[in-house]
Amino acid sequence: MTSCRRILAALALAALALPAQSAGRDVSPLEAIGWKLFFDPLLSKPRNTSCASCHIPENGFESGVALGEGAYGDTLPRNAPTVVNLADAEFFFWDGRAGSLEEQARGPIENPIEMDLALDEAARRVRDEAAYATAFGRAGINDITIDAIAQAIAAFERGLATGPALFDKWLAGDRSVFNEAQERGRMIFFTRGQCATCHFGPNFTDGAFHNIGTGTADDPGRSKISEDDYDIGAFKTPALRNWKGREPFMHDGRFETLDDVLAFYNEPKTDALGQTELDPLDLSEQDHSDIKAFFETLNGPWPDLAPYEAAWQALQ
Numbered sequence: 001m002t003s004c005r006r007i008l009a010a011l012a013l014a015a016l017a018l019p020a021q022s023a024g025r026d027v028s029p030l031e032a033i034g035w036k037l038f039f040d041p042l043l044s045k046p047r048n049t050s051c052a053s054c055h056i057p058e059n060g061f062e063s064g065v066a067l068g069e070g071a072y073g074d075t076l077p078r079n080a081p082t083v084v085n086l087a088d089a090e091f092f093f094w095d096g097r098a099g100s101l102e103e104q105a106r107g108p109i110e111n112p113i114e115m116d117l118a119l120d121e122a123a124r125r126v127r128d129e130a131a132y133a134t135a136f137g138r139a140g141i142n143d144i145t146i147d148a149i150a151q152a153i154a155a156f157e158r159g160l161a162t163g164p165a166l167f168d169k170w171l172a173g174d175r176s177v178f179n180e181a182q183e184r185g186r187m188i189f190f191t192r193g194q195c196a197t198c199h200f201g202p203n204f205t206d207g208a209f210h211n212i213g214t215g216t217a218d219d220p221g222r223s224k225i226s227e228d229d230y231d232i233g234a235f236k237t238p239a240l241r242n243w244k245g246r247e248p249f250m251h252d253g254r255f256e257t258l259d260d261v262l263a264f265y266n267e268p269k270t271d272a273l274g275q276t277e278l279d280p281l282d283l284s285e286q287d288h289s290d291i292k293a294f295f296e297t298l299n300g301p302w303p304d305l306a307p308y309e310a311a312w313q314a315l316q
Ligand code: HEC
Pocket: 038, 043, 049, 050, 051, 052, 053, 054, 055, 068, 069, 070, 071, 076, 078, 079, 080, 081, 082, 083, 086, 091, 092, 093, 094, 095, 101, 104, 105, 106, 108, 109, 113, 114, 115, 153, 157
């Protein structure tokens, strides 16, 4: 695509962005069970690792390190992405190998270097806990299978949305909320910075796969799943809403800060694996700090987990 067409497409799609859902709604019984399971190390063979061990709420539901460790201390091959704002996502994992949150949840439980628990054993362990049996029963599920467990975890994750950010006020029509730097940064993001070619919509992701020059021979990304050479070096575009606290960035956590990311986009790698989609940007220092100012407007409140605890107690 030419830059001009890209920009027009980005502007049109940016206009479709809707504010994130705010918190404060009721927690369903299934979501409450999912919350309990998400924090329960019972789902790992040595009973020492829960989903929340790597998706830590205080770190934006990420691990806070480039490559985390599994139940036995093995280093993981990729950075843990967040689990918030995924309700509308179509693909999961950096290479999109899962097509739903239900399918995704099975992955880490049985992955030998993550939680290493056979799925039938996971179901048996949950079934044997009286508190889960009672809670699932109250949710109308009497047969606790791995499907039921995945369904509950997925329901919990689907409800995790961040609250409105300053950008949402701007989007709702109050243009006075941005200072000059934020407004300049917004323009760069949507026009000559070309960021919105891939980062657009409510969460600033197109949910698709792109080669931005971060692939390696060890990890070529999407092409291993799609078996399409076009996808060599492509990874899922991460959401930029509520980026703060989710450092380090990229599928391998190679960048510690937003400054590092912006420096990378300014001068894309020329020796990338496959064909990079990025053009050099020639951003000035002023542009760089303006984009950062705009990025500050994308952070809203993280989901409040207190209602889940209360909803779980109510099921007992
Ligand atoms: C040992 C660390 C670890 C544990 C435990 C873990 N995860 Fe993850 N999670 C990761 C990593 C690393 C990835 C990215 C892997 C990849 O892309 O290949 C990931 C990816 C995900 C994604 C995909 C997000 C996206 O945007 O595509 C979801 C959802 C998720 N995990 C939920 C869970 C749930 C639910 C559990 C518990 C059943 C769990 N994780 C347990 C490390 C972990």
